Amino acid sequence: MSIACVLLTHFAVKFELLRRPELQGRPFLIASTEGQPSTVIARSIEAKGIDAGMKLDHAMARCPQAAVLKADTGAYREAWDRVLDALEQRSPAVEDAGTGTAYVNMQGLDMLYGTDANLVHALLASAPGAYNPRIGIAKGKFPAMVAALKAQASGAYRAVDDVAAFLAPLHVRLLPTSLAIKDRLVGFGLHSLGSIAAIGFGKMQAQFGHEGARLWLLANGIDETPVSARAHEKVFSCYLDFAVPTASLQALTAAVEDLIQRAFKSADLAGRHVRKGRLSGDVEGGVPWVKPLPFREPVNSPTEAMRRVRYLFEGVSLPGPLLNLTLTLTGVTGEAGKQGSLFPEARVIEQIDEELRQYRARQGEPAPIFHYREVDPWSRLPERRNALIPYVP
Numbered sequence: 001m002s003i004a005c006v007l008l009t010h011f012a013v014k015f016e017l018l019r020r021p022e023l024q025g026r027p028f029l030i031a032s033t034e035g036q037p038s039t040v041i042a043r044s045i046e047a048k049g050i051d052a053g054m055k056l057d058h059a060m061a062r063c064p065q066a067a068v069l070k071a072d073t074g075a076y077r078e079a080w081d082r083v084l085d086a087l088e089q090r091s092p093a094v095e096d097a098g099t100g101t102a103y104v105n106m107q108g109l110d111m112l113y114g115t116d117a118n119l120v121h122a123l124l125a126s127a128p129g130a131y132n133p134r135i136g137i138a139k140g141k142f143p144a145m146v147a148a149l150k151a152q153a154s155g156a157y158r159a160v161d162d163v164a165a166f167l168a169p170l171h172v173r174l175l176p177t178s179l180a181i182k183d184r185l186v187g188f189g190l191h192s193l194g195s196i197a198a199i200g201f202g203k204m205q206a207q208f209g210h211e212g213a214r215l216w217l218l219a220n221g222i223d224e225t226p227v228s229a230r231a232h233e234k235v236f237s238c239y240l241d242f243a244v245p246t247a248s249l250q251a252l253t254a255a256v257e258d259l260i261q262r263a264f265k266s267a268d269l270a271g272r273h274v275r276k277g278r279l280s281g282d283v284e285g286g287v288p289w290v291k292p293l294p295f296r297e298p299v300n301s302p303t304e305a306m307r308r309v310r311y312l313f314e315g316v317s318l319p320g321p322l323l324n325l326t327l328t329l330t331g332v333t334g335e336a337g338k339q340g341s342l343f344p345e346a347r348v349i350e351q352i353d354e355e356l357r358q359y360r361a362r363q364g365e366p367a368p369i370f371h372y373r374e375v376d377p378w379s380r381l382p383e384r385r386n387a388l389i390p391y392v393p
Contacts, residue, residue, distance in 0.1 A: 011100035074292035140223030163221025168194030245321030273298035275331025
């Protein structure tokens with residue numbers, strides 16, 4: 001069974017270049033601010049000597065002239081989902097293997113497209129040309145991925161029938177396993193996939209257990225893992241066109257409120273809760289704008305949803321005038337997903353805690369709220385008698 005690997009390398013970097021053409025030819029880093037310290041998740045080709053996973057301060061010491069962009073994971077995911085949707089127009093079996101990598105089951109598609117060349121052309125057309133998609137074709141997902149790495153930009157590469165010989169000269173770093181196991185393989189003098197294939201199944205299994213057996217099979221070009229079509233959750237969408245393009249946050253807020261009201265009036269959402277949402281819109285002369293709406297707790301009314309959206313809108317800046325706006329709600333459930341309180345006082349505390357969590361999500365740091373506690377009431381020093389303890393919801 002032939003499988004195609006659709007590979008869009010350096011996806012986040014190419015997305016940012018589409019959104020910010022002024023960065024073309026300049027060194028820049030994309031950093032994740034989730035957790036401390038901040039780390040680099042991607043870099044432009046001009047930012048030399050920097051690897052993904054490097055701490056941001058170390059990266060800046062190596063390349064001080066680099067611009068730093070905050071990772072917009074929601075926008076990257078939105079763009080990648082659009083590519084997956086387009087691929088599913090070509091084949092019903094498309095596996096999402098992470099942003100930038102997808103597998104397509106080619107079985108039976110020859111009847112639809114006639115030749116592999118026609119199918120490859122259709123798969124390449126699923127992604128914008130600026131992403132320079134690559135297609136690899138082989139009898140298995142791993143060799144298909146390796147073939148995609150060998151393909152030219154906006155081109156395709158088919159692995160030879162002797163897959164083991166095709167893989168043999170390649171480095172073990174290409175294997176889909178942990179860094180620790182790769183280091184152990186190198187430590188044993190196993191630098192290429194051919195060297196793994198040569199030592200035999202039994203020795204690999206004895207040394208590395210089940211993972212060793214799997215790696216031996218992959219090194220020999222044997223990958224019978226099926227393509228797992230992605231699961232689709234129920235999605236509710238509302239859409240509107242602006243009479244004139246708008247960059248006003250006030251107009252945007254009013255439009256969002258209208259969309260939320262329409263969504264929750266739908267019979268499909270009656271009595272149900274929503275866990276997450278997303279706003280997106282086409283920008284006049286620019287890349288589409290995307291804003292994730294992470295509801296920390298499920299919402300089941302337009303009032304509650306809008307209250308949380310307003311927090312997320314503080315400090316938002318639009319990249320340009322919006323032509324339209326789409327609200328997408330997902331994670332729909334029939335349950336509230338939280339325990340109610342029998343006591344009004346407890347409910348007030350729950351509301352305060354929720355407000356503080358929303359503050360932290362919006363600002364990226366805890367709210368300056370403290371408990372006032374007695375520590376040493378008999379101390380001669382007034383400042384030791386009491387203390388301010390940070391309040392953590």
